[in-house]
Amino acid sequence: MARMILLLDLGDWTGGHHGQSPYVVEFDSERLDSPFDVSEGWGHGLGGSRYSLARFVETEDYHQLKLHAPWAATIIEQGLPTLDIEAISQALLAQYPSHSPNIPANLARYF
Numbered sequence: 001m002a003r004m005i006l007l008l009d010l011g012d013w014t015g016g017h018h019g020q021s022p023y024v025v026e027f028d029s030e031r032l033d034s035p036f037d038v039s040e041g042w043g044h045g046l047g048g049s050r051y052s053l054a055r056f057v058e059t060e061d062y063h064q065l066k067l068h069a070p071w072a073a074t075i076i077e078q079g080l081p082t083l084d085i086e087a088i089s090q091a092l093l094a095q096y097p098s099h100s101p102n103i104p105a106n107l108a109r110y111f
Helices: 060-068 070-082 085-098
Strands: 003-009 023-028 036-040 048-051
Touching (some): 003 085
């Protein structure tokens, strides 16, 4: 599994073009130089960024992850002192099956 959705906030998005939804924080284990992908809105509201570990933990997106996916934030925090992204990646991969977000069936095709 290369990409993991760590945080998914659908807001009121049901497949249309609401500007600020969905909000997604993903981790890509095949791009460890900048594994954190953040996107907000699809269609006309599209916006997003890709971050390294050092940069990601300085963002508001990281604070949102801490609030809404504390399991992932805990893993990231454990690897921060050494910036060991490979250890973080392995730990996220190990824990992801029991923490992956529930994606409604009508939206699963978008992810």
